[in-house]
Amino acid sequence: MTEQLVEDLVAGQADDWDLAGAVPEKVLRELGAAGLLCPEVPAGYGGRGATSRWAGEFTAALGAHCGSTRSVLTSQSMAAGMITRLGDRAQRAEHLPRLCAGTLAAVAFSEPGAGSDLSAITTEVRRDGDHVVVTGHKTWTTAARYADLVVVVGVEDDGGAAVVVPADAPGVSIRPVENPSGCRAAGHADVHLDHVRLPATAVLGGGGQPSRLLVTAALGYGRLSVAWGCVGILRACLAAASAHAASRGQFGVPLAEHQLVARHLAELLVAERTATLACEHASERLDAGSPDHVVAAVLAKNVAATAATRGASSAVQVLGSAAARDGHVVARAYRDAKLMEIIEGSTEICQLLLARHALSGGGTG
Numbered sequence: 001m002t003e004q005l006v007e008d009l010v011a012g013q014a015d016d017w018d019l020a021g022a023v024p025e026k027v028l029r030e031l032g033a034a035g036l037l038c039p040e041v042p043a044g045y046g047g048r049g050a051t052s053r054w055a056g057e058f059t060a061a062l063g064a065h066c067g068s069t070r071s072v073l074t075s076q077s078m079a080a081g082m083i084t085r086l087g088d089r090a091q092r093a094e095h096l097p098r099l100c101a102g103t104l105a106a107v108a109f110s111e112p113g114a115g116s117d118l119s120a121i122t123t124e125v126r127r128d129g130d131h132v133v134v135t136g137h138k139t140w141t142t143a144a145r146y147a148d149l150v151v152v153v154g155v156e157d158d159g160g161a162a163v164v165v166p167a168d169a170p171g172v173s174i175r176p177v178e179n180p181s182g183c184r185a186a187g188h189a190d191v192h193l194d195h196v197r198l199p200a201t202a203v204l205g206g207g208g209q210p211s212r213l214l215v216t217a218a219l220g221y222g223r224l225s226v227a228w229g230c231v232g233i234l235r236a237c238l239a240a241a242s243a244h245a246a247s248r249g250q251f252g253v254p255l256a257e258h259q260l261v262a263r264h265l266a267e268l269l270v271a272e273r274t275a276t277l278a279c280e281h282a283s284e285r286l287d288a289g290s291p292d293h294v295v296a297a298v299l300a301k302n303v304a305a306t307a308a309t310r311g312a313s314s315a316v317q318v319l320g321s322a323a324a325r326d327g328h329v330v331a332r333a334y335r336d337a338k339l340m341e342i343i344e345g346s347t348e349i350c351q352l353l354l355a356r357h358a359l360s361g362g363g364t365g
């Protein structure tokens with residue numbers, strides 16, 4: 001049923017959506033109402049209660065069709081993950097069933113002055129009696145153009161606070177990022193919060209958590225989801241490059257019979273398998289409740305995003321001019337893949353985290 005829904009709603013549409021810069025909202029709401037944009041939400045909250053491994057394979061399958069729709073899934077899963085991890089019982093009961101019934105959510109932590117360095121976040125969460133007032137500017141928030149609510153990460157006194165902000169609350173304005181180079185239909189937007197006054201119950205878990213915990217809660221889900229999305233990119237590239245190399249002839253033989261072209265296919269296969277194994281490992285650690293799932297997710301993200309960038313580049317090379325313009329799956333993959341090295345902890349930030357893990361004597365689980 002799940003495969004059929006993705007086939008019916010998404011397959012074959014991604015290039016049109018990419019060119020138009022938007023996924024039809026009806027598609028996102030249908031996927032959301034089927035619980036597929038945050039499949040790991042427990043059944044007790046109306047979700048599918050999927051394992052990370054199942055959710056990962058689904059993410060890869062969706063990502064092979066459409067990186068933008070997969071990005072929306074990643075945002076929704078991050079929002080659901082933060083509410084599950086940080087919210088109290090009432091907040092989980094209020095929000096999670098809605099997120100499995102078509103309500104769309106985004107997560108906003110980046111700011112113009114706080115990219116890799118999230119300790120520089122300045123969005124203020126100020127108490128005012130039994131209310132809070134949120135003021136700040138968030139940037140590049142994926143899915144914000146579609147979202148009904150945005151989980152905003154801010155600072156409050158010495159600690160952090162994650163606040164569930166309705167997108168239509170007075171003082172919220174959402175301005176699309178113009179002409180993104182990849183995942184063009186993912187609804188990236190800047191979120192401006194001008195003295196947004198909300199009941200204090202909007203603060204997940206009451207607030208006062210260390211900022212580091214909030215960021216880890218968001219990025220833990222996001223990194224693994226992006227990694228599985230990269231597996232999808234690699235699978236789409238491998239399929240397109242293999243089919244092209246087998247069917248197009250040059251110098252009297254199929255391209256695939258030229259060994260320098262065949263090498264690209266071999267490298268793509270290695271990239272897809274390596275990324276898949278790293279993602280499977282991270283998901284298994286998460287499903288087992290092992291604390292090393294955090295470092296396993298960083299490793300998977302690093303492996304998969306760099307492999308997707310290289311793999312998509314190889315696929316463009318195999319296709320030549322056939323993939324040299326928008327409207328081709330491989331051209332789209334090439335643009336989308338590079339952005340995966342920037343988000344949820346850039347390649348360099350992942351490397352720093354992995355180096356720190358190595359220096360602390362940590363293994364790979």
Ligand SMILES: Cc1cc2nc3c(=O)[nH]c(=O)nc-3n(C[C@H](O)[C@H](O)[C@H](O)COP(=O)(O)OP(=O)(O)OC[C@H]3O[C@@H](n4cnc5c(N)ncnc54)[C@H](O)[C@@H]3O)c2cc1C
Binds near residue numbers: 115116
């Ligand atoms: C497609 C896309 C989707 C996004 N979605 C979201 C979202 O949903 N929510 C959200 O809050 N944000 C989102 N972002 C923002 C994203 O999280 C940031 O772009 C990311 O954290 C990097 O920050 P930056 O772009 O400011 O780059 P910078 O932090 O300025 O980094 C620029 C370069 O310097 C390197 N660098 C920085 N610090 C170091 C260091 N200490 N050592 C070595 N190298 C370093 C980086 O690796 C990078 O290569 C998105 C961004 C993009 C492009």
